[in-house]
Amino acid sequence: MSGSKKNFNDLSDDKAVVEIMERMAAKEIPEISTAFDRAQSMKPCPIGSAVSGICCKNCAMGPCRVREGRTGLCGATISTIAARNLARHIAGGASAHSDHGRDLAHLLGLVAEDKAPGFEIKDELKLLKFARNLGIKIDDRDTKDIAKDTAKKAMSLFGQQHGEVDLIKMAPKKRQEVWRKYNVVPRGIDREIVETMHRTHIGVDQDAEHILDHAIRTAISDGWGGSMVATEITDILFNTPRAVPARTNLGMLSKDEVNLVIHGHEPTLSELIVELAEDKEILGYAKSKGAKGINVVGICCTAIEVLMRQGVAPIGNFLSQEIAIMTGAVELMVVDVQCIMQALGETTKKFHTKLITTSPKCKIGGATHMEFKENNGLELAREIIKMAIDNFENRKEQICIPGFTEDLVAGFSHEYIKYALGGKFRESFRPLNDAIIDGRIQGVVAIVGCNNARVPHDKYHNFLTRELIKRDYLVVLTGCAAISTAKCGLMKPEAMKYAGEGLRSICETVGIPPILHMGSCVDNSRILTVLSDVVKEGGLGEDISDLPVAGIAPEWMSEKALSIGTYVVASGVYTVFSGVPIPVESSQEVKDIITSGWEEKYGGKLEYVSDVNEVLNKVIDHIQSKRKALKIDVKKERVLFDMEARRGM
Numbered sequence: 001m002s003g004s005k006k007n008f009n010d011l012s013d014d015k016a017v018v019e020i021m022e023r024m025a026a027k028e029i030p031e032i033s034t035a036f037d038r039a040q041s042m043k044p045c046p047i048g049s050a051v052s053g054i055c056c057k058n059c060a061m062g063p064c065r066v067r068e069g070r071t072g073l074c075g076a077t078i079s080t081i082a083a084r085n086l087a088r089h090i091a092g093g094a095s096a097h098s099d100h101g102r103d104l105a106h107l108l109g110l111v112a113e114d115k116a117p118g119f120e121i122k123d124e125l126k127l128l129k130f131a132r133n134l135g136i137k138i139d140d141r142d143t144k145d146i147a148k149d150t151a152k153k154a155m156s157l158f159g160q161q162h163g164e165v166d167l168i169k170m171a172p173k174k175r176q177e178v179w180r181k182y183n184v185v186p187r188g189i190d191r192e193i194v195e196t197m198h199r200t201h202i203g204v205d206q207d208a209e210h211i212l213d214h215a216i217r218t219a220i221s222d223g224w225g226g227s228m229v230a231t232e233i234t235d236i237l238f239n240t241p242r243a244v245p246a247r248t249n250l251g252m253l254s255k256d257e258v259n260l261v262i263h264g265h266e267p268t269l270s271e272l273i274v275e276l277a278e279d280k281e282i283l284g285y286a287k288s289k290g291a292k293g294i295n296v297v298g299i300c301c302t303a304i305e306v307l308m309r310q311g312v313a314p315i316g317n318f319l320s321q322e323i324a325i326m327t328g329a330v331e332l333m334v335v336d337v338q339c340i341m342q343a344l345g346e347t348t349k350k351f352h353t354k355l356i357t358t359s360p361k362c363k364i365g366g367a368t369h370m371e372f373k374e375n376n377g378l379e380l381a382r383e384i385i386k387m388a389i390d391n392f393e394n395r396k397e398q399i400c401i402p403g404f405t406e407d408l409v410a411g412f413s414h415e416y417i418k419y420a421l422g423g424k425f426r427e428s429f430r431p432l433n434d435a436i437i438d439g440r441i442q443g444v445v446a447i448v449g450c451n452n453a454r455v456p457h458d459k460y461h462n463f464l465t466r467e468l469i470k471r472d473y474l475v476v477l478t479g480c481a482a483i484s485t486a487k488c489g490l491m492k493p494e495a496m497k498y499a500g501e502g503l504r505s506i507c508e509t510v511g512i513p514p515i516l517h518m519g520s521c522v523d524n525s526r527i528l529t530v531l532s533d534v535v536k537e538g539g540l541g542e543d544i545s546d547l548p549v550a551g552i553a554p555e556w557m558s559e560k561a562l563s564i565g566t567y568v569v570a571s572g573v574y575t576v577f578s579g580v581p582i583p584v585e586s587s588q589e590v591k592d593i594i595t596s597g598w599e600e601k602y603g604g605k606l607e608y609v610s611d612v613n614e615v616l617n618k619v620i621d622h623i624q625s626k627r628k629a630l631k632i633d634v635k636k637e638r639v640l641f642d643m644e645a646r647r648g649m
């Protein structure tokens with residue numbers, strides 16, 4: 001990698017990542033091609049931008065590159081192609097989240113039948129709550145019977161052909177009515193994804209708005225369906241998160257312990273690895289090989305799952321995955337699904353690091369495949385840890401672990417936020433609603449999504465978070481955005497000094513940081529649950545679209561981000577994408593549909609804004625317009641009553 005020190009700082013906000021790049025430039029570590037390099041040496045294909053036209057490759061008469069005034073060979077217009085492409089991306093994202101949810105529902109069923117050694121139901125209360133939402137009979141039935149029926153019902157939501165996916169009833173009544181009015185209530189999760197593929201096949205749905213309404217239906221089946229199933233069952237099996245202190249960044253790699261990195265999205269095998277790594281016998285084995293212990297750390301959303309429940313250190317987000325290997329200190333990286341760069345296969349070859357794939361859905365060249373099945377989790381976890389230990393002696397002397405770490409507090413499930421706000425006996429969102437109404441908190445902004453090698457790493461997440469809390473906007477985060485702000489020190493109670501006076505007063509009273517880590521990407525469903533509860537609490541309108549809230553995906557790159565953005569919009573929230581455009585730039589008609597068109601129907605719009613300062617202003621303007629509509633835009637003076645005044649009341 002070439003470039004001056006200054007350039008490296010321009011590429012990433014993460015000092016640890018910059019240090020590794022500098023050391024590679026100084027030839028202290030082997031030269032490796034990273035996503036940062038590849039982004040510089042290969043420009044993105046310009047097709048899809050407003051000037052170059054759009055590409056349709058859905059049949060073999062093409063690919064057709066269509067510019068303004070022309071159509072594809074079949075007559076498809078720019079708008080039809082743009083809508084079809086966006087719908088397919090959304091289906092891709094929805095399928096990833098939902099397939100993850102399906103696997104957890106399957107696991108819950110096996111746990112209920114005692115067929116998954118090592119796993120158990122850890123949060124019975126959450127099971128009962130979820131079972132009720134699915135219409136399962138509770139009475140005084142045995143927990144395992146309830147779990148069996150819950151798993152069966154959750155599974156059935158995927159293949160359901162008619163009716164409504166039950167979980168949409170978790171949304172406010174008014175929201176459900178909006179969806180029914182526009183006929184976008186999902187009938188079944190898999191059905192909507194399959195129908196997206198069918199409608200976008202050559203010669204089927206050719207009306208951009210009609211295609212995009214189905215894209216909305218598909219996205220709702222993700223947020224209020226597949227993702228909701230994934231989050232709820234993960235809590236049931238591994239516990240609902242509560243505030244948990246932890247540390248982050250590459251400095252959490254250990255120079256004298258076996259470093260085992262878990263990476264991907266599914267918590268199942270990783271939870272077992274984390275638990276087993278503390279087993280005395282295994283620790284003894286590690287010591288017999290010269291290591292002081294076993295250090296399990298994580299990357300991306302698998303890291304977040306085990307952070308939220310067990311305080312495991314997330315050492316980095318999407319763009320840190322290759323960089324972590326380059327420290328030379330990673331004995332083994334075990335991956336499951338999603339956001340795993342194929343480049344890891346080549347990168348790990350240049351170091352002693354072993355790369356292990358475990359999902360039946362994911363193999364990577366250069367990796368060893370050790371397949372996870374629900375009934376072999378314990379043995380597999382043990383085998384993988386042993387493999388990492390055995391590899392410790394192959395570590396070269398020259399390792400380079402950047403000395404950067406940061407404290408953070410994670411674990412803000414919607415249940416924990418409610419508890420933090422009201423205490424054990426009066427848990428409620430009332431204090432949050434009141435703080436928004438009296439203006440100490442101006443609104444809530446969700447900053448979510450990825451890193452993108454075309455965008456300076458972490459910088460947009462961190463900039464927007466700082467600017468928003470300064471102005472009294474509470475920020476909630478998930479996914480790589482959350483890891484980003486944790487690494488820069490904003491996710492700890494001490495960060496309240498950066499918050500405005502109003503937000504700070506709430507954080508001090510409640511004892512929370514000014515930004516709340518709500519989990520992995522699949523856990524954006526938690527944000528939906530909070531929004532519904534805030535509406536139900538009262539005083540801020542009757543629907544999510546009335547709330548002074550907004551969503552931002554500043555460094556997005558994955559199809560999942562597009563699905564999330566779309567279900568958040570469908571739920572009534574203004575959502576801005578930045579960094580790189582949503583792939584509909586070439587069609588003004590489609591841009592109009594997903595902005596003013598969706599706003600008119602669903603109360604939320606999906607917009608791309610390139611300038612990050614403008615993103616900030618637009619989000620603030622939007623929230624202020626919602627405050628105005630709610631008539632809470634005028635700051636009420638706090639009146640302090642003395643005893644005399646009280647007597648006169």
Ligand code: BF8
Nearest residue numbers: 301339449450479480521
């Ligand atoms: O699901 S934020 S880069 S890691 S897609 Fe991937 Fe994006 Fe990160 Fe988690 Ni989400």
